[in-house]
Amino acid sequence: MAEFKYQNRRDFLKYFIGTSAVLAGFPALSKDVLKNKDLSHLTILYTNDIHSRIEPFPNNDPKFANQGGFARRAAVINEIKKENDNILLLDAGDIFQGTPYFNLFSGEVEYKLMSMMNYDATTIGNHDFDLGIDNITKQMAHANFAFINCNYNFSNTSLHDKIVPYKIFNKQGIKIGVLGYGIELEGLVDEKMYKETIYQNPIPIANSTAKLLKQDLGCDYVIALSHLGYSFPDKKLCDISMAPETENIDLIIGGHSHTFLEHPTKLLNKADKEVYVTQVGWAGIWLGKLDLYFSHNSKKISHNSNNRKI
Amino acid sequence: MNFLYKILFFSALISLYACSKKTSISNITESHIIINDPKIDSALFKTIRPYKKSHDEQMSSIIAISDAALVKGDLESTLGNFFCDAVIYETKKLLGKDSTLLDVAIFNKGGLRNSLPKGNITIGNVFELMPFDNELVMLKLSSQQFKDMCYKIVEKGGIPIGGMQFKIVNNIPTDITINGKSFNENNDYWVVTSDYLANGGDNYTFFKNAKEKKIMDILLRNVIINYCEDISKLNQTIKPNLDGRIQVSK
Numbered sequence: 001m002a003e004f005k006y007q008n009r010r011d012f013l014k015y016f017i018g019t020s021a022v023l024a025g026f027p028a029l030s031k032d033v034l035k036n037k038d039l040s041h042l043t044i045l046y047t048n049d050i051h052s053r054i055e056p057f058p059n060n061d062p063k064f065a066n067q068g069g070f071a072r073r074a075a076v077i078n079e080i081k082k083e084n085d086n087i088l089l090l091d092a093g094d095i096f097q098g099t100p101y102f103n104l105f106s107g108e109v110e111y112k113l114m115s116m117m118n119y120d121a122t123t124i125g126n127h128d129f130d131l132g133i134d135n136i137t138k139q140m141a142h143a144n145f146a147f148i149n150c151n152y153n154f155s156n157t158s159l160h161d162k163i164v165p166y167k168i169f170n171k172q173g174i175k176i177g178v179l180g181y182g183i184e185l186e187g188l189v190d191e192k193m194y195k196e197t198i199y200q201n202p203i204p205i206a207n208s209t210a211k212l213l214k215q216d217l218g219c220d221y222v223i224a225l226s227h228l229g230y231s232f233p234d235k236k237l238c239d240i241s242m243a244p245e246t247e248n249i250d251l252i253i254g255g256h257s258h259t260f261l262e263h264p265t266k267l268l269n270k271a272d273k274e275v276y277v278t279q280v281g282w283a284g285i286w287l288g289k290l291d292l293y294f295s296h297n298s299k300k301i302s303h304n305s306n307n308r309k310i
Numbered sequence: 311m312n313f314l315y316k317i318l319f320f321s322a323l324i325s326l327y328a329c330s331k332k333t334s335i336s337n338i339t340e341s342h343i344i345i346n347d348p349k350i351d352s353a354l355f356k357t358i359r360p361y362k363k364s365h366d367e368q369m370s371s372i373i374a375i376s377d378a379a380l381v382k383g384d385l386e387s388t389l390g391n392f393f394c395d396a397v398i399y400e401t402k403k404l405l406g407k408d409s410t411l412l413d414v415a416i417f418n419k420g421g422l423r424n425s426l427p428k429g430n431i432t433i434g435n436v437f438e439l440m441p442f443d444n445e446l447v448m449l450k451l452s453s454q455q456f457k458d459m460c461y462k463i464v465e466k467g468g469i470p471i472g473g474m475q476f477k478i479v480n481n482i483p484t485d486i487t488i489n490g491k492s493f494n495e496n497n498d499y500w501v502v503t504s505d506y507l508a509n510g511g512d513n514y515t516f517f518k519n520a521k522e523k524k525i526m527d528i529l530l531r532n533v534i535i536n537y538c539e540d541i542s543k544l545n546q547t548i549k550p551n552l553d554g555r556i557q558v559s560k
Contacts, residue, residue, distance in 0.1 A: 039336065051423075052441075054358060056345075060427035062379035067346045071358060074351030076343055098423055100369050100437040101361065109361050113354055130442065174333070187513050190506065220333045264340055278340070286342045293337040 048255030049282035051098030092255035093125025123180030148180035177213030210248035369434030374538035385468035394472025
């Protein structure tokens with residue numbers, strides 16, 4: 001599925017020289033590498049549409065009594081870390097709005113707690129604009145995780161230098177590329193809230209970003225944080241309709257439609273490769289978990305075209 | 311082989327190994343964890359505490375009692391009906407002697423963000439039901455715009471409405487009655503809604519072309535809080551009400 005690819009001689013040499021230098025300096029490391037049975041294990045944990053649910057639902061809630069809550073989710077994550085400390089913790093947007101904590105503190109509590117939980121990244125959901133785009137910018141002072149989106153043009157807004165189109169996470173030797181995209185804002189969010197944010201069709205941008213991550217930057221696995229919604233009865237773009245149009249994306253962590261998926265939906269992309277589409281409802285009632293096991297197999301040198309370049 | 315040669319030899323070997331390395335996924339397992347274990351992270355709990363104190367001081371006062379839980383649903387729902395009836399009651403109060411002007415209330419299902427529990431209803435519950443700072447707006451619709459609205463309700467599979475009734479026959483709204491009177495092509499109708507829908511939100515584009523618009527200068531959330539306080543003063547409780555305002559006929 002995923003493969004290290006050296007795009008040019010320079011990248012290869014960098015790797016070659018780096019590895020040699022490290023091994024020459026620290027002979028002990030060579031043992032581990034030579035074992036030739038190295039299997040990396042990465043645990044991806046994810047949420048979507050947390051909607052300011054700081055505390056668990058109260059015990060008189062008709063639907064979700066005593067479920068959710070940030071301090072409980074953090075305790076669960078602590079337990080998972082004991083089993084595997086190689087964790088990528090992601091969120092698919094709509095962190096804001098839904099409890100008075102947001103009305104009273106404007107998102108400060110949500111970002112602070114997510115930072116304490118060591119979230120790696122989120123994307124921007126439509127409700128994150130609810131107190132205006134400048135409120136997102138302001139509250140980011142409380143966040144130490146990445147905000148990823150590739151299909152909103154924020155050039156003329158206060159978020160212009162605060163959002164990245166993608167981010168690569170090196171997780172114990174595994175390179176994970178994460179990109180993000182959001183829903184059409186017109187007709188959904190009041191214009192005075194999103195100001196001069198320009199929505200662009202996410203399909204071509206997501207595909208070019210994923211290609212860059214997978215093929216040029218050598219990511220082993222590419223994840224899209226999507227705030228489009230799982231599926232809609234009308235023809236609106238959604239995760240289910242977009243996944244078959246994508247290439248180089250392995251996993252779509254969705255949001256917006258508050259869909260509780262018992263299992264990720266597996267679809268085929270444009271290149272007939274499998275894409276997982278997943279979503280865990282809303283309000284932090286569920287924590288999604290995907291365990292990836294990567295093998296680093298040696299191949300016979302003669303069979304590896306990359307080596308002929310030397 | 312002396313030591314230096316050994317290092318060079320192994321470096322070269324390892325480098326060749328490294329450049330032939332192929333990372334691939336050998337296995338994927340997926341699951342989810344339901345967050346219902348009361349065990350908490352104490353650092354997060356401590357961080358939440360001062361915010362919670364301030365939150366609880368402002369949100370915990372009880373403003374009404376409900377006989378049953380009010381939840382969202384298809385076609386009509388106990389929550390949607392409660393919301394619309396409460397808005398009509400309070401809007402008529404605001405209109406005073408002009409209260410007969412108002413015909414219908416309409417909101418979007420997505421705007422009602424949480425259920426209301428059976429028993430005590432707090433200010434916090436109403437904040438969670440209606441967290442948005444949306445304002446109350448009245449719109450005067452032409453009969454055609456009113457019809458467009460009815461078709462939209464059908465298209466959406468029923469949304470919260472009050473003050474009107476109709477049947478859905480083959481996806482067409484029929485037998486529309488407004489305040490007990492049949493829909494009349496020659497009449498204009500006043501509806502009360504949120505500024506979000508009035509500005510064409512959720513693709514209710516026809517609302518943007520309404521014949522008249524009155525901004526009521528009150529937050530929807532405060533309308534609901536006022537209603538809860540008003541019925542409590544009358545020693546009444548909230549009663550779930552499903553009256554068949556939207557029906558599907560086969």
